[in-house]
Amino acid sequence: AQSVTQPDIHITVSEGASLELRCNYSYGATPYLFWYVQSPGQGLQLLLKYFSGDTLVQGIKGFEAEFKRSQSSFNLRKPSVHWSDAAEYFCAVEGTGRRALTFGSGTRLQVQP
Amino acid sequence: GAVVSQHPSRVICKSGTSVKIECRSLDFQATTMFWYRQFPKKSLMLMATSNEGSKATYEQGVEKDKFLINHASLTLSTLTVTSAHPEDSSFYICSARVQALNYGYTFGSGTRLTVV
Numbered sequence: 001a002q003s004v005t006q007p008d009i010h011i012t013v014s015e016g017a018s019l020e021l022r023c024n025y026s027y028g029a030t031p032y033l034f035w036y037v038q039s040p041g042q043g044l045q046l047l048l049k050y051f052s053g054d055t056l057v058q059g060i061k062g063f064e065a066e067f068k069r070s071q072s073s074f075n076l077r078k079p080s081v082h083w084s085d086a087a088e089y090f091c092a093v094e095g096t097g098r099r100a101l102t103f104g105s106g107t108r109l110q111v112q113p
Numbered sequence: 114g115a116v117v118s119q120h121p122s123r124v125i126c127k128s129g130t131s132v133k134i135e136c137r138s139l140d141f142q143a144t145t146m147f148w149y150r151q152f153p154k155k156s157l158m159l160m161a162t163s164n165e166g167s168k169a170t171y172e173q174g175v176e177k178d179k180f181l182i183n184h185a186s187l188t189l190s191t192l193t194v195t196s197a198h199p200e201d202s203s204f205y206i207c208s209a210r211v212q213a214l215n216y217g218y219t220f221g222s223g224t225r226l227t228v229v
Contacts, residue, residue: 032217034217034218036220041204041223041225042222042223043119043206043220043221043222043223044157044206044208044220045220046217046218046219049217090156090157094218099145099162099210100147100159100162101147101157101159101208101218102159103156103157104156105155105156106155106156108154
């Protein structure tokens with residue numbers, strides 16, 4: 001069965017600093033990978049996804065992620081964080097068969113002024 | 114495009130009553146929808162997969178008699194929490210996979226259920 005690990009539960013960065021959120025997955029084949037962001041009490045918004053092709057994926061709000069098969073990773077990056085980026089970030093992988101998403105445990109991002 | 118509308122956003126009910134949560138795909142047809150439950154400061158746990166015109170598939174440990182799922186049309190799936198108890202209080206989110214253009218998954222805005 002597939003699994004997703006987000007090793008960082010909580011990250012604090014200063015506004016304007018760069019950001020990298022880690023995501024590792026366990027999956028037997030080439031995965032479909034996603035990053036979502038969730039504000040408190042809200043649903044999930046898709047930041048970006050990787051299905052195939054170019055391993056560097058550009059998303060919304062200035063985010064990007066790089067798929068590294070050799071490391072089973074799909075880390076999310078942003079060169080300059082804004083205060084509005086403070087939220088919960090989830091990495092997810094699409095499983096075979098039931099076609100549902102398996103989520104990591106999430107990383108809470110705090111942005112300091 | 115590919116919007117899922119979920120209602121209500123918040124509901125408070127008394128123990129023993131039932132609550133229905135609706136999830137509608139507004140601009141696409143969703144043959145399959147997914148229902149997740151999220152505990153405070155926790156990740157999303159898949160509860161069940163809802164298929165239009167057939168019975169839902171429940172994940173291990175999810176009581177199908179407590180969490181009734183109906184997917185009677187290509188645009189509507191409902192989750193009914195029956196005989197609710199305080200431990201059913203949670204944030205419930207629906208999702209649909211959008212086939213067109215490898216879109217991925219879209220999510221409703223969630224329902225905060227509080228059972229008192």
